[in-house]
Amino acid sequence: MNASRLTFGIYPLGVAGTPTGLAVGPKDDYAQIQSALRDLRGETNVVLPRNYMIYTGPASTAKLQSIAETYLHNGQLGDLTIGCMQTPDIDLPGWLEFVRTLIRQYGVHLASLQITNEPNLTFMEGSKPYVLQALVEGVLAAKREARELDLPLHIGFGSVPESPVALPHFWERLAELGGNDFVNAIDFVGHNFYVDVFEEPLDLKDIPASVERTLRDLREKHLVAAGIPAAVPIRVTENGWPTGRNPFVQAERSYERQAAVLETVIRTVDRLREELHITQYVLFGLRDADSSKDDLFHQFGIVRDDYSPKPAYDTFKRLIRELGN
Numbered sequence: 123m124n125a126s127r128l129t130f131g132i133y134p135l136g137v138a139g140t141p142t143g144l145a146v147g148p149k150d151d152y153a154q155i156q157s158a159l160r161d162l163r164g165e166t167n168v169v170l171p172r173n174y175m176i177y178t179g180p181a182s183t184a185k186l187q188s189i190a191e192t193y194l195h196n197g198q199l200g201d202l203t204i205g206c207m208q209t210p211d212i213d214l215p216g217w218l219e220f221v222r223t224l225i226r227q228y229g230v231h232l233a234s235l236q237i238t239n240e241p242n243l244t245f246m247e248g249s250k251p252y253v254l255q256a257l258v259e260g261v262l263a264a265k266r267e268a269r270e271l272d273l274p275l276h277i278g279f280g281s282v283p284e285s286p287v288a289l290p291h292f293w294e295r296l297a298e299l300g301g302n303d304f305v306n307a308i309d310f311v312g313h314n315f316y317v318d319v320f321e322e323p324l325d326l327k328d329i330p331a332s333v334e335r336t337l338r339d340l341r342e343k344h345l346v347a348a349g350i351p352a353a354v355p356i357r358v359t360e361n362g363w364p365t366g367r368n369p370f371v372q373a374e375r376s377y378e379r380q381a382a383v384l385e386t387v388i389r390t391v392d393r394l395r396e397e398l399h400i401t402q403y404v405l406f407g408l409r410d411a412d413s414s415k416d417d418l419f420h421q422f423g424i425v426r427d428d429y430s431p432k433p434a435y436d437t438f439k440r441l442i443r444e445l446g447n
Contacts, residue, residue, distance in 0.1 A: 221263045278312055310354065317361075
């Protein structure tokens, strides 16, 4: 693997989150998913599937282990993100045992494990008062378990950009709680961001500046505030541009525009790769949740829900060949 090039990944499934719940549609076809991943990878490139689990307490463990078995059986255990959304409070021993058990059972099949997805987003994990404790203790437990088992498993955590819905003082509080052991346990910081998706449409020429501002804010401001050094890589762990209709501003979003925006974003990430130490780009996502629904939350895919490609599919494949490991 060439460390000077980006590693690419993709969310391979159909279900997508919305402000009011989940966007769902036809069932995932794992044979089609595997075929698409092989095609995107070609003979030499890396494209890692990125999937999710959400721990909601001890009662959820059996269900999550079943999901992990499904991912394993269908070749979808590449990069895994686990969130913690217990109510009303955290069962810390149960959460940490879940993290350790997951590594013991599936660590040999994983490239990385991300502890929390969007911990500084106020209507997601950031809504929980224990989120920083779950993040810090989860990372430390994961790193200890991986080291004891001598697994080359990368451990990190997630984040989103500063905004009116971001958790105030998140990075400063993380520095206070984390300490040196936490910083030394981090192999990467994931960042989820979406440019020109939920707001008034941007001109294509303005998109690189928006991407660069987001990534510079993370590297030069927020990670510094958290005491996380420049040696720790950034991963773009969720990024995409859906087709369909934007329900907020009623703008129509074409297949051709999707391809153009994604190429602009990915090339900007690649341009900043060495300066800001960015090692991975993960696209959200492979397929639409439901292509018959015209709102953007159902159409994040670069293929339709029947796995027929949109123009962005070939664009993404071409960029993997040109820029990827």
